[in-house]
Amino acid sequence: MPAKAGDDRPVERLSPRQRDALLPGLEAWTLADDGAAIARRFVFGDFVAAFGFMTRAAIVAERMNHHPEWANVYNRVDVRLTTHDADGLSMRDIALARALDALAASA
Amino acid sequence: MPAKAGDDRPVERLSPRQRDALLPGLEAWTLADDGAAIARRFVFGDFVAAFGFMTRAAIVAERMNHHPEWANVYNRVDVRLTTHDADGLSMRDIALARALDALAASA
Amino acid sequence: MPAKAGDDRPVERLSPRQRDALLPGLEAWTLADDGAAIARRFVFGDFVAAFGFMTRAAIVAERMNHHPEWANVYNRVDVRLTTHDADGLSMRDIALARALDALAASA
Amino acid sequence: MPAKAGDDRPVERLSPRQRDALLPGLEAWTLADDGAAIARRFVFGDFVAAFGFMTRAAIVAERMNHHPEWANVYNRVDVRLTTHDADGLSMRDIALARALDALAASA
Numbered sequence: 143m144p145a146k147a148g149d150d151r152p153v154e155r156l157s158p159r160q161r162d163a164l165l166p167g168l169e170a171w172t173l174a175d176d177g178a179a180i181a182r183r184f185v186f187g188d189f190v191a192a193f194g195f196m197t198r199a200a201i202v203a204e205r206m207n208h209h210p211e212w213a214n215v216y217n218r219v220d221v222r223l224t225t226h227d228a229d230g231l232s233m234r235d236i237a238l239a240r241a242l243d244a245l246a247a248s249a
Numbered sequence: 250m251p252a253k254a255g256d257d258r259p260v261e262r263l264s265p266r267q268r269d270a271l272l273p274g275l276e277a278w279t280l281a282d283d284g285a286a287i288a289r290r291f292v293f294g295d296f297v298a299a300f301g302f303m304t305r306a307a308i309v310a311e312r313m314n315h316h317p318e319w320a321n322v323y324n325r326v327d328v329r330l331t332t333h334d335a336d337g338l339s340m341r342d343i344a345l346a347r348a349l350d351a352l353a354a355s356a
Numbered sequence: 357m358p359a360k361a362g363d364d365r366p367v368e369r370l371s372p373r374q375r376d377a378l379l380p381g382l383e384a385w386t387l388a389d390d391g392a393a394i395a396r397r398f399v400f401g402d403f404v405a406a407f408g409f410m411t412r413a414a415i416v417a418e419r420m421n422h423h424p425e426w427a428n429v430y431n432r433v434d435v436r437l438t439t440h441d442a443d444g445l446s447m448r449d450i451a452l453a454r455a456l457d458a459l460a461a462s463a
Numbered sequence: 464m465p466a467k468a469g470d471d472r473p474v475e476r477l478s479p480r481q482r483d484a485l486l487p488g489l490e491a492w493t494l495a496d497d498g499a500a501i502a503r504r505f506v507f508g509d510f511v512a513a514f515g516f517m518t519r520a521a522i523v524a525e526r527m528n529h530h531p532e533w534a535n536v537y538n539r540v541d542v543r544l545t546t547h548d549a550d551g552l553s554m555r556d557i558a559l560a561r562a563l564d565a566l567a568a569s570a
Binding site (some may be wrong): 194202 | 404459
Binding site for chain 1 (some may be wrong): 296300303308316318320321322
């Protein structure tokens, strides 16, 4: 995981062209109908594994200064990413989505 | 916090009379329209405080073997409690609600 | 992970014979010179992974009502298990050691 | 808690004069005999409270990119801060000590 803080990443809204170029790397994520958010469901073996993922994700999100909207029921974690300051998707969402995918892959 | 595990608490659905006798002690919680769940929003100073609460709540929930449905956005944690095996509210929800209230009061 | 709470496990001190029969299943752990504790160092990729392990371990330890003595420096977690009530090793330490091994294997 | 990442804080070793000017604000901390580290014991009501503190501290430490050496036994957390790159105390230790004091005060 890169130690670099995410504060410097631009929060400008991605253009549809930029967005569509980035999404192929995030195949487990679904683009919202309005194009303003991406969402993914993570499923783990049990609650302990799900919350271990959430803790690692919380640390990474705070370090990136970009936080998910997320819900948990037992072994499921539903994550939604958007950038309020951009009124849509920014590079911060892409970066956080990639980081969460990496965390889940090692859970 | 009592060390006793919650496994032994009955999971039978509370009768409306039982429920109404217990809810006055849970004034920050809202009863769902169908009476099958209670919900509360917890608000903290920042994400770090919110996630610290969630971690303590996760430990307590696992110990009680009864887990919340919950969502987090930055400093807010929305919790919904119900007992699937009872198809409604049971004493487990009441006990977990009380425990979460106690944790939030010391956050 | 079994949902069963650990409260019922006997806290009697294991005899040397019992202990020696159980340790072959815990090959990554070292027996203290006085035979009263076992210890293991867990090493992870970074601090985030180490703390994710610690969070899962904390939940499991509380559920078992048996807690580790542990230290963390960045990506390392040094765990020492003993049962104070038994003045030595009990089945609770064996059970917690097995649980921690399982958690680390899925980290 | 300031959102600013700690990466930019100088890691140069504090001079004895600088150090002695800063320590009065950290009265619960003890300076090591060799002057190269500070240490504090935090005591909480139970394991759940102690680990809630550790989780908040872990998030803050990662955000500051400066990590504690710490040990936990049930409701106690022993923290030692030093800056390896400075071979002694730097402003990063002072900043992290202040942050941990603030977290413990709200636990």
